[in-house]
Amino acid sequence: MTTPILQFGTSRFLQAHADLFVSEALEVGKALGSITVVQTSGDPARAGRIGALSAATGFPVIIRGLEDGIAIERELRVRSVTRSLSTASDWAEVARVFVEEARVVISNTGDKGYALVEGDSLDGVPRSFPMKLLALLHARFRSGGASLTILPCELISRNGEVLQRVILDLASRHVADVNFQSWLSDRVIWGNTLVDRIVSEPIEPAGAIAEPYAIWAIERQPGLTLPCEHPSIKVVEDLTPYERLKLHILNLGHTVLADRWQREGRPEAECVKDILADTAIRSDLERIYRDEVVPGFRVHHLGKEAEVYVETTLQRFLNPYLDHRLRDIAGNHAEKIVRRIIGFQQWCPGVPMPRLSEIAAR
Template identity: 30%
Template sequence: MTQQQLSRATFPDLPVYPEKMIQFGEGNFMRAFVDWQLQQMNNKGLFQGSAVLVQPIEQGLGDMLAKQDYLYTVLLNGIMQQQTVNDHEIITSVSRVINPYSDYEGYLALAENDELEFITSNTTEAGIAYRPEDRLADAPPKSFPGKLTALLHRRFQLGKKGFTIIPCELIDRNGEKLKEVVLQYANDWLLGEAFVQWLEQENTFCCSLVDRIVPGYPRDKAQALAEELGYQDNLMVTAEPFLFWVIEGPASLSDRLPLAKAGLNVVVTEDMTPYRERKVHLLNGPHTAMVPLALLAGLETVEDVMNDATYSVFVKKLIEEELIPMLDLPREELQSYAEAVQERFKNPFIRHELTSISLNSISKFKTRLLPVLLRYQREKGVLPKLTTLAFAALLLSYRGDKIERQDGAEVITVFDEAWSRPDEFVGVILKDASLWGEDLTHVPNLVQAIEGYLHQLEASGSRAALQQLI
């Protein structure tokens, strides 16, 4: 049976809320994270607002969302505190999507609305970047910070109050980086000292850290879900039930954006550093470590890893024996976070592809695992075995013959050149500070250890190499 498409005509009683937030990014993550949270506040009568979405790049989901009157379903699937969660909810907290490439005046007109108080964004790690070619007269400037500067300037010219700006991009100190680029445009575009002062005094740029696994559109179950839900939704998003958002900002934010009051796992703090360390090393670190070893063994998803007797022990030991001891946070807190992470990795209801995590694995290894490997070596005088084996597997996977590499052209070129001389490969690649931020051949015993593990991985495979260590 063909179901009707989700729209306000299909569900005429759904509520409509005034716009209070501008959100750059209409992708899966933002819709299942920020907009889902607005919905939870609205459900409790605590916010009564919606987000107007801005497409950061020309191609996007604006038209598809418009066809559904900006409604879509979030499906929460997973296990949380030993309970199975299997919920679905139609999200009504998105008012519309503006494509600044086809309606630039409509975009700038957002500056006129006094009710708009918050700006959020997720434009991927590539989005918060300075693009020197951008100009104020462009319609629109191509970069996200360029677009934002143009909007903020229009707001300033209208003599209105500023915004609380909360970027969600997974880059360190995201709020500070965004502010830096906006100030650079203000300077390059000669927007004047008064505008810079207004930016500084009337706007708050918060750093934030987001945490929720959002695999996105459930392609494999779409038809069955349409039948179960009773409508066709081309924009449904699956996410895990777990959520955590740390916002470094003024305490007053908790009243203006009452996320925690709505029961959401959101912390407003003066210093988010410890939370970031915990997540990057205990969640993203194991993700990045498991990917090359597991892909080399033919596993496909995070769940496959957690259901495999050898690989799940690898994840557990890596976390408990090599990562946790190197973090400066209360042990109990780390332990309980690590247990929750492993429960999340086991989620049987969502398919988290290892290949999707593998994108840009070299820079991910550098930020997520290398600092821990170096600290472990400095403090204990030996290398952490499991992290080092994962490092060797990563280097092997970047030969490109066993696993498809997903990384920047420059990174791939460096590896192709280094692998063209296999006998010298380890020394050459570890020496390359452009990859690791420093020359790693100076780390005691690292070259020999990686050479040994590479030999083992080649001779007997990832599973056997791992079994020898655990």
């Protein structure tokens, strides 16, 4: 058994996104092959998930929501994961798969996945994800240096370029070999990607509940290898419009609602669909989109695209089958206001945004 796709991260998001796409592509002969999933955290609480991900029977992903205004629910079986490992207990095998089998590497390591650990080194099993990745890349280089595509799925703008800079900086400090550093730039393809799917709940021990909408936008570049062909995977010339639409419409809308939820002390378990059942709150959000957000996009000649994305976003928010809790959205609220709202204002100077300015001021 060989697995040309190596995935770092076991999140419910990846289960209902990349893992599902590859599974569906395998059924029609349009995938590179199956996946080895690697747990990078070593969290013993997730030990059960590791085995369940690669069970021969697969794991369930339930798609619930609205498609063209029609309510749908369907359960799919994901069978693309054929091996699951942990860096804490299977480091030698992780390294072997990375060196001998991988053609595409996928990662989704959380909000702080690129954070470094003081005193980390290449000795033994490194502690941070970037140092682990550096160690594995160095092992691949020393074993012949076959080319490789890395597709990070972390929610970071220009995530491929950001991860490349982190790894090149670490390489300059920990590996005294200029040929290795050249290989990292010339033979490793660092893909910039954008992922978008609301995955609201896990299914234990493995599986997830997700909305119908999904996109994985990957910026085109020479030498890029895709894990599969799938209708939800879009290879695009420029990610910027996709990033801005998602960040300043979908994500901004979430933050507007989370701000209202916090400020009014609304129910702890309230979800997006619940708060929008309040017609005054829904009207307020729609006004912000119409009077402040879409005009900002018009400045950048993306007005039509913004109008369509607003309509899609509101349908996603009103999905009656997803329990997308506002308490989860409200995490790191101040930081999200800076990126999603203040960042939008800075991108669109001169566009009046009174309601968004109130939120930013708080």
